[in-house]
Amino acid sequence: MKNARYLLLPLAFALLQSCAANLSYSGSPFKKSMESITADELKTHLYIVAADDMEGRDTGSEGQKKAGRYLIEQYQKMGVSHPKSMTSYYQTVPSEAMKGRRGNLPQSENILAFVEGSEKPEEIIVVSAHYDHVGIKNGEVYNGADDDGSGTVALLEMAEAFQMAKKSGHGPKRSILFLHVTGEEHGLLGSKYYADNPIFPMANTVADLNIDMIGRCDAENCGKEYVYVIGSEMLSTDLKKISEQANKETVNLELNYKYDDPNDKDRLYYRSDHYNFAKNGVPVIFYFDGIHEDYHKPTDTPDRIDYKALQKRTQLVFATAWELANRKDRIVVDKK
Template sequence: MKKTKYLLLPLAFVLLQSCAANLSYSGSPFKKSYESITSDELKTHLYIVASDEMEGRDTGSEGQKKAGRYLIEQYQKMGVSHPKSMSSYYQVIPKEALNGRRGNLPESENILAFIEGTEKPEEVIVISAHYDHVGMSKGEIYNGADDDGSGTVALLEIAEAFQKAKKSGKGPKRSILFLHVTGEEHGLLGSKYYADHPVFPLANTVVDLNIDMIGRCDPGNCGKDYVYVIGSEMLSTELKKINEAANKETVNLELNYKYDDPNDKDRLYYRSDHYNFAKNGIPVAFYFDGIHEDYHKPTDTPDKIDYVALKKRTQLVFATAWELANRKDRIVVDKK
């Protein structure tokens, strides 16, 4: 996540009918896909993505490009390709579009993987995370295991889960775009470039579920099963209800809406890649674990990740995306 100077009652059957997908959460395709998201696989991926070999994944650096190649290898192994309109997984971003808060940057790339919907392929669910971090300073590597290695590897597991459902004949009805963006740490530049040069029309983009730091806990919540969910009702009242229903039916985390407060001094709604979708009128939900002691420090390393919490939060995003992809009607934008 980029730095800034600004620092229930049981669900009734009727609610489940209105908010839950036609493909039940308790059904075999969902259950097998959901259970395929494991702590061990997340850990394996993260120890590679946030390794010293990646040299902190600064935007446009060889370390970031190496991490990107690893992501593409994983998508190829699971049989998930890039959008048909693209010749590769890369959306190349020219250096002219990467003039960041820390100075000019070299050319970089967003990475796009895609599963086409079976019934409404033109409607697209975006699941995003940034795969860049802040690189190196004074010989120290800023590994960025939580920020945002955790979100990066969560996308891999969610993609694999949807692909398992597809192979069993129960692929998502709407299309899913797995969007790994660059340049977040320098001012949300990769997601801005995508919003300005969308591969799929923004009018056809149903939602952005953005994952940025979901592997740790902040001082006020350590020991709790929780996640911050930011912005889920800013543009669509349905999105918050769907996320809550998915949570209740699956991991049952404590959903913390602290940062939805309009007076939030940290202004977190504006500080990660979902915002470039929200400002274009697309509903968003931002999943976040809070500001911890290793934020933007070289001590944000894979050994400090809570892999059980990372799994549960990843499963929540998958369950919410499953509902959004498979429900009869597209969610409605009813707020501005």
Template sequence: MKNIKLYGFLAGFALLQSCSAAKNFTYEGKGFKDAYNKISLEDLKTNLYVIAADDMEGRDTGSAGQKKAGVYMIEQYKKYGIGFPEALGSYYQKVPTEAMKKYGEALPDSENILAYIEGSEKPNEVIVISGHYDHVGTKNGVVYNGADDDGSGTVAVMEIAKAFQEAKKKGYGPKRSILFLHVTGEEHGLFGSEYYSDNPVFPLANTVADLNIDMIGRDDPENRGKQYVYVIGSEMLSTELKKINETANQKSVNLELNYKYDDPKDPQRLYYRSDHYNFAKHNIPVAFFFDGIHEDYHKPSDKPDKIDYPLLQKRTQLVFTTAWELANRPERIKVDGKSNR
């Protein structure tokens, strides 16, 4: 009888521990909250002032300045203890000049930068969090810093990675794998993301979703002073993704989610104009987070001192919260949306 009682006690204790651990993956759990609170305004600001500094020379595709920015990013990932996909052998995926000739430009070889956290339970299923780290370079001796476009997305991806890694250190690493994908060549034609989707490190069939971040540090004239973000394409391929993002928003920063650019008649056609589209065209659900077209877009005045850092932090926390649910929910989201237009 003693052994039976002991067995019953141990089984009950194990169940209690299991339930406690599961709770930490919910929005109310300590695992989520601790990771969420690691998304630091100060770190976003520090990293962005480096990425968008004059000595990065505007980070044009394949330039010395872009490569310098890439080295800095990799140094941060190493500091966080985040590695790269084993199959790749390094943080770099070379994007050769031959892959970037669509519009007749002569672009030098460049690199996508990939950091990776393997999932604890469903490692073969992959969430991609992407942003481009190139900009338009230097023109007539003037540096186009690209603080918002897309320095803001670059540092947000890095900060989200740091938050997931902190959770992993405490025993709450993501159940699905997460690929932090910094792509090159976006400004010249979405070349880096196209190259990745044509030469994926992980099978596209195993890619659950892409959350793409391109310009989240400012506001546009239409939304001046508002706490908002444009979310583009979140229900085009998966009705679940939009619902997950809206719930994540309600459970975290409670921003105004603006779906203006989901209109099929949108003259800007923004659904097609950033790196998420190279996942969407392969039937992978996407959500594109964006702040709008502001007065410093593609101008040398897009500088880090103009970034709204509290709003950048909130938008970063929203993407993290959405990714947390995608990575830890029991079932992967289904492709059941309207269409890919």
């Protein structure tokens, strides 16, 4: 019997290794991390990011810079640093790259926070959102709580969740880059600058999960638990399958593919920051709640956000990023 026990030891060790290598959605590390993404914490962050004293976060303005400093403070508190090749969280976007739809803009900054992977750190999952909005018009602050304060604070909560997993010994195998871009409101300028001057090669970038408005509902869907998922199979059939499985095993939202229609008159696939990754061959998903009554109005305020919906949509993005980061094989690009 003693010899039999010794024979069983390698098998037990192999099983333990197998379990450690497959961090399933039902596993404790994933569940604890996902549950750390709460409506209350999202609300706390958003009431600050979209406060009147941020002055609508106009691109390159002091209000936007103030919001950026808040984001960095939160990353520092949770112990999430910037990429090692950078001296700070800021990627400066020079004024010559800030020529927008309404003329020249001042120098601005993308903000980058980074959780390094444990096994394949050179492979990067980007989770992006723009943190600028349209500022003050006729004395009224355009707070941009949904556009895109919702995506901005979602990144904070996801970074905290991944960092929690890492501290418990279950950090992502691939690296996660949390990318807050500037200049979206003036023509996707910050994401274009990053794509043209990437901190990590585009060839090493596995996917971009981009969030631009996930805290409200549009007229077609109010009362439903849903989110628009745009572009998930434009470049990779793997990505859509992963997205749907992540949703099924976690929050079970209705995934609406309306805007994947090639005849979509709004052409939303081309209108947010993910497109600067897609046009460089990086698979993308754009998460969106629809064009609602307060879009680009001073009434886009934190008190009108559905924080439970914001929580569930953030958890969906987190679950998708978790699978992309921890699966054995990198997703394939099999479409053009």
